[in-house]
Amino acid sequence: MAVLEKIIQPTIGILTSIGSAHNEGFENLDQKIDEKLKLFKGVDVLIYEKNESIQKKNSFYTISL
Numbered sequence: 930m931a932v933l934e935k936i937i938q939p940t941i942g943i944l945t946s947i948g949s950a951h952n953e954g955f956e957n958l959d960q961k962i963d964e965k966l967k968l969f970k971g972v973d974v975l976i977y978e979k980n981e982s983i984q985k986k987n988s989f990y991t992i993s994l
Contacts, residue, residue, distance in 0.1 A: 930967040942969035944977035 947962055955961040969975050 930964050934968050934970055940973050942972040942975040946978050
């Protein structure tokens with residue numbers, strides 16, 4: 930995700946959910962959340978489904994739904 934973030938340089942992020950799809954390659958849910966949040970490292974606003982695990986890890990201005 931870090932490489933992709935450098936290519937697309939998003940300013941707004943929308944993280945709809947962290948589900949079981951594409952779990953291969955991740956040791957656990959926390960690792961998966963960490964990797965997904967790398968994509969939104971430089972965003973001004975991150976919109977995401979209310980999820981305590983994500984809230985604890987992110988340092989962005991957020992709107993949780």
